[in-house]
Amino acid sequence: MNAVTANAKRASAFLTVFLKEVRENLRDRRTIITALVTGPLVGPMIFALLLGSMLSRELDKAEQPLHVPVIGAERAPNLIDALKAGGIVPQAAIANPEQAVRRQDTDVVVRIGGNYAESWRKGEPVQVEVIFDSSQRDANTSVERVSRLVEGYARQQGAMRLVARGLSPGTAWPISVARRDQATAQARGVLMFNMLPYFFVITIFLGGMYLAIDLTAGERERQSLEPLFANPVPRWKILAGKLAAICTFSCISLLITLAAFAVLGPFVPVDKLGMELNLGAHFAGTVFLLMLPLVMLIAALQTLVAAFAKSYREAQMYVSLLMFVPIVPSLLMAVFPIKAKAWMYAVPLLGQHLGVMGALRGDGVSLQQVLYCLGGTLAAAVVATLITAHLYRSERLAISG
Structure with a gap:
């Protein structure tokens, strides 16, 4: 009977500390905004x-007419017609194309060599320059679009020259490379969301950060930690109640x-790029399970670090x-x-990263991988x-200043 009573008192002490910290921090506007609004x-x-607008802009560049300055357009009318058929709108020539590209006045400039017509009549290779600045990432779609059209026209004309000489077009390409992409539509979506695991970890971190600081350094500064330690309750119960409160806020933040x-995922137009994104209940459940021990680890580390302040x-x-640390x-x-x-x-953090990426790819996470992830963290x-807990046994922890 005495053992039952003792256990009940221990549980009561833990719940008292837990409920006290949760109740007090629910009244703290800063904690609520950070843990339950800003981060999650x-x-x-x-x-x-940001991702939706970036994809929409890139898709517009790939589909809408593209205005490109062309130098020497009169020398290659057939090439210009091929570019027009591909959605390129030739613009007037500019005096200094290199400077215009560097200043971002235009994404790409096409320059047709002065000896284009003569070399073409002789059946010799001709040069068409595509001038661009590779450091301008926003121009990559336009550059690839123009380059693809010019190269396609070149292959077509090369094949016609071979046919005119009684040769098969296959003579110029003795080997045909067939590319078989085995990536599923969902796996390709990982390319756009490879930072998602870090996002979840940061959410956990922010969810409990202010609570961890306030429950240790904050109470120490307000001199409310010393009377709390003066109660006839083991220190580890007080720590357990505080850690439980921190973990609760972190878990709620992660769930939000x-x-x-899950709500915003369908609005990202990844399907237009041949990708698939599934952030539904199964994905959410897997992520939450993998992150649970990390919630405990981060709460303990935050409390430990805050105790030194x-x-x-x-x-x-x-x-x-x-x-x-989580970005490593x-x-x-x-x-x-x-x-x-x-x-x-x-390995903590690394295991969660690999597990979330596996779930995001649609490959799933095996039972062995889940057990390793949960056990290690x-x-x-x-x-x-x-x-x-060892630090909490020190009397210096309750003394401010």
Whole structure:
């Protein structure tokens, strides 16, 4: 009976701290805005709007008439007709095409050589210059469109020359390369959303950041931590209640983000690029499961770092530095695109990145990969929590200044 009573008191102490911290921070406007609005809602909206506008602009460039200055258009009327048929609208020649491209007055300029007509009559190769600036990413679609049309016209005319000489067009191309792309429409969508795992991690981070700072450095600065520690309650119960509150806010923030992406995903016009994007319930469930132990790890790390600060502002600076850590796996995968191994799923952050990308590609995540991901990150979370609990036993933690 005494054991049951003791367990009930322990549970009551934990719930008291948990409910107290949640209730107090629900009244904090800054925490609510950051944890439940700015990160989980505004972020996905900006992401979807930027991506949607970028895709729409690129699609417009690929489909609408493209105005291109052409130098020497009178020397190659048939080539000009081919460009017009492809949606290119030839413009008047400009004096300094290189400077015009560098100043972004135009995306691309076509220059036809002065000996074009003579070389064409002799059956010799002719030169057509496509002038552009490769550092201007916004011009890539226009450059590719013009280059494709010029090269297509060249192949067509080359084949006609061979036919005129009684030769098969296949003579010039003894090997035919057949490209068989095995990527599914959903897998190709990963190319546009490879930063999504980092987005989810940052949402978790922001969801609990201000709460973690306030529950440690904030209470220490307000001198409310010392009377809390004076209660006849083990320190680890107080820490458990605070960590549970932080994890609750982080989980709610993550759920709101997943719901926002599920709603906004269909409005991104990836289907026009032959891609497919599925951010529905199955994807959201997989992401939430993989991120659960990471919620615990980040909460423990934020609390640990905030405990070393003497003031709220100082803790805010220290904890903000942790935001650079989650981007490391995304940068590594972008710079060093390596094939995922089973053990990599056990590495915190990296395992979540690989798991989310697998779910996004439509390949799914195997049970072994899920267990590695959960086990490795959970082990790291336990270690971080034990270190934080050890720090909470120090009397210096409750003393401000």
